[in-house]
Structure formats: C-alpha cells, structure tokens
Amino acid sequence: MNIGDVAKRTGVKAKTIRYYEDIGFLKPKRTENGYREFDEADLHKLVFIGRARHLGFSIESCRALLALYEDKNRTSAEVKQLAQAHLNAIDEKLVLLQEMHSTLSRLISACAGDDRPDCPIMNELKIDLR
Amino acid sequence: MNIGDVAKRTGVKAKTIRYYEDIGFLKPKRTENGYREFDEADLHKLVFIGRARHLGFSIESCRALLALYEDKNRTSAEVKQLAQAHLNAIDEKLVLLQEMHSTLSRLISACAGDDRPDCPIMNELKIDLR
DNA sequence: CCTTGACATTCCAGTAACTGGAAGCCTTAG
DNA sequence: CTAAGGCTTCCAGTTACTGGAATGTCAAGG
Incomplete structure (x- = not known):
C-alpha cells in the first residue's frame, strides 16, 4: 500500500x-522504485499513534505506549501508570488555562471597549513593580 | 542597571x-564595557510583557499589546478585542484538554492496573480501522 | 509514443519561545 | 594576584510537525 492510501x-x-518513519516508529519496506510499501501492521500502528496523539500523549510517551502495545508480557499497571502521569500533566495545564480564563474574563467584563484609552486590562498589565 | 538585577x-x-531584545521588544543602551544598561521604562516593559505572557498571550500578541501600551490614542476597544480573541483561543484549548481529561479518566478508572496484560486503555488505542 | 497530472522521493528550512552551553571578557572581593 | 561570579556573543537543541523545492515514477489519454 502506498503512502497516500495509508494516509487516507x-x-x-x-x-x-x-516523519514517524524518521523517528523510528515504523520501517516500511520499499518497492523497486523506492516507494514505501505499508502492510496492515503499519496501519494499525499508525492508528494507534494517531489516537494516542489525539489524547495528547507526547511522541516519547507514544513510543513507550507502542513498546507496551507490542509487549506480550506487559502489565496493565504499566499502561495505567503512563496514562495517569499524562492525566496529571493535563490537569496541570487545565489549571493554568482555567486561571487564565478567569482572569481574562474578569478583565474583559470590566473593560468598556469604547473609544477611550482607559482600560482595566492595560491597567492590570502595567501595575508598578513591587 | 545590569541585566542580572533587572532579571531579579x-x-x-x-x-x-x-531574547526580547533580539526580537525588538526593547533596546537598552550599552555601557563602555558592552554591558546592557536598563532604565525604569525597560523594567516596566518587561513586567508588562511578563504578565501578558503569564496570561498566555503569544509573543506576537504581546507585541500588539505593547504597541497599544505605548499609544496615547489607543481605544479600550482595541485592547478588549485582542483580549477577547485570546480568550477565545484559550477556550478552545480548554475544550480540547477537557475532552482528553474525560476520556483518560474514564479509561484509567476502567483499567485494573494489575499484572495482567489486558487493558482498556490499550484496547481503546488499538481498535480496528473502520 | 508522448505528454500530462497525480503521485512518490529526498532534503532543507521554518515554526514558538525560549534554554543550555561554550568561549571569552569584565569586575570585584579577599 | 587570583578566583568567583557576572557579562558578552554565538550556536545548537527543544516539539512535532509543515511547507516547499527539485526530482523521479506511474497510469491514462490522444
């Protein structure tokens, strides 16, 4: 199967x-003309990686997940630990974003948004050094 | 004032x-020995940028905010619009992260986390192609 | 048989916003 | 005088691709 069809x-x-081949996620054979030739296992791997990425796992985490994916002797505890670590990272980001959201919402509500220069948003950003 | 003190x-x-000097946010004078010499205006600018970055504004948005910051004829509407656009971007990221959070939480709860290989997290990632 | 268009290949550069490190000069305290 | 620490510049690396250029290949139509 050619790369275009695999993509579809x-x-x-x-x-x-x-790129994923470059970083060692898969090693498709090559046909005579130099084209990559993918098999079903490659397709499954790509879907696997795609879904993990969709859940926000980093490439390196995907590498670890992929290793577990191919490891008959893996334990679900190992998988769960990776997922939990990732969930923790997500939660940290969520907290940061929620803080931003709430501060910005407050400032935006307080801003008249008219043609005068005075603006609470600017005021918050430019408060003096302590 | 030297760069180290400014940093503090x-x-x-x-x-x-x-880096901020490189990208044109400020242009401190140089003393004879080549050291950067910062004044109070530089300090204010740096705090301003720092706070905007803390709120998640991109460097380019900071550039725009900085222009408004120094513009006596700005309108609060202009500022509000930048902030609103940024808030919208934050909200989009929040939605994505919340989706990830909820999917991962569900999978993690469903995973025994024991020494057996069977794992709902893996199952979700490896489901067949449609 | 030839051309044309849609594929495929590689390689290089760019993205965002820094961060780390090397090599070397300057300053200040002891 | 020396050693520590601060300052300088410049280069490379980070993440996960993405865009583009130059070139090669394949299948179909005239």
Missing part, C-alpha cells in the same frame, strides 16, 4: 508518516 | 531579556 485510511498525513 | 526585579530571566 489512517487519518495520518503522508508528511507525518514519513 | 522583573522576574524575567536574563536569557529571556536578551
């Missing part, structure tokens, strides 16, 4: 698939 | 201050 079937772009 | 007083690292 997996939802992972051709450019990205080449 | 503004909370912006020396490395970052040099």
